[in-house]
Amino acid sequence: MTTFASFLREREGSLTEQMDRPDCDPDRLRRSYARFPLVNFLVAAWGRNYTRRIRPLLSGSTPLTLLDLGCGGGELVRRLVRRAARDGLLLEATGADPDPRAHAFATSRPAHDGVTYLRADSTELLTGGRQYDVVVSNHVLHHLSAAELAAMLSDSERLARRLVLHNDLRRSRLAYLLFLAGFWPLGPGSYIHTDGLASIRRSYTQAELRAIVPPGWQVVRNGAWHLLLVYRPPGGGSA
Template identity: 45%
Template sequence: MSPDLSARAVDARELMDDPEADQRMLERTYLRFELVNRVVSRPGALYRRDIRPRARQRPLRILDVGSGGGDLCRGLAVRLRRDRLDADITALDADGRATRWAQAHDGGAGVRYRCALTAELVRDGEVFDVVLSNHLLHHLEPGELQQLLRETRQLVGEGGVVVHGDIARSRTAYALFAASTLPFSRNLLAGSFIRADGLTSIRRSYSPRELVAVAPPGWLVRRRLPARIELRWDAADA
């Protein structure tokens, strides 16, 4: 039976967010994130649209908020190196389990890993050219979301951009994820939280209309494929 997707399932909780989550399953989840995000999140599009054009003008400072296992940052580092472009990349996560695992699996990418909140970076006076997040918005309570948007806006410098990407809640997104992950649930994704938490994530996620309703002035909501939603602040638009 399909769940009710007419409204956000704000009381649903992802298993990997539990402080007592099984460590082996958690690490296997971090390991498989790269494969899943490559298909679902399409980081190559983000790189071509928002990062590479800026990196061609000057060396960049990039911040990934809620970076989890760090796969997005490592992938960006590989693309930048391939194109002979320079950037300092920081992977920020408030969960020390994620930060420790990501740092241990950097693989020579040269990403900086930091266990902290965006508020700490604001207090330190940090400034970045590109601030981004992936699958973070749906985790946050209303007040936390507004704080994230306010602080990530404060962290981006002149000519910079903030891009928060997430899944757009819909019956289609839920059905596609359920069907596409089912064949791998007993092999590739076995022993991880990816399938269960992915379905919970969709139930907790915003629809485009809901995100427009809570976005502060100056922020734009855009639909992306497949079943993606993006909340962005761009200095050029502002």
């Protein structure tokens, strides 16, 4: 019998989130994409990532290119481009996702200068000869099988010229309880609450990620609830 003391001790990678199901309700899925900006603003710590790791690479004369793998509804690339523009810096961002539903939602948003969306995964981008200064992802790693995670990290190393940042949830009982209590208002009509709880159960601890990432990758805490995988290609500069 599972007790509170043992709950979340092990990663539950076999769970299936409703948004990942091809037959999930399309209206609930669209409402989930629409609510991601608020969720990411509250918990995902991309303001810190931008300030500490991305902004030092930007300039006001030469655009930096950035790729968001598994971009979902495309909220992150829009936010990063807006933030750079407010700082008077140039950023050209591409959001890529192989899911046609995510791509359709992202491209249905108002057009934004400096933002492009592609329906593709990392392997397809590599096959197409693409490369970017910075490669990022948000809340993607826990969705992947061991083989898919290894492939994404390998592809990221080859896609990025200067920096890779993969941000994901850190599994903990406190994170689960706070999400359970605090995010239920975003649940009705969407998959935010149920899938968010499943995401925490599927996510990694810092020790677990350190045990499986290839040489050259760092696993660091990113705020209270997240872990950040960081990779700097040889000769790619510092951030």
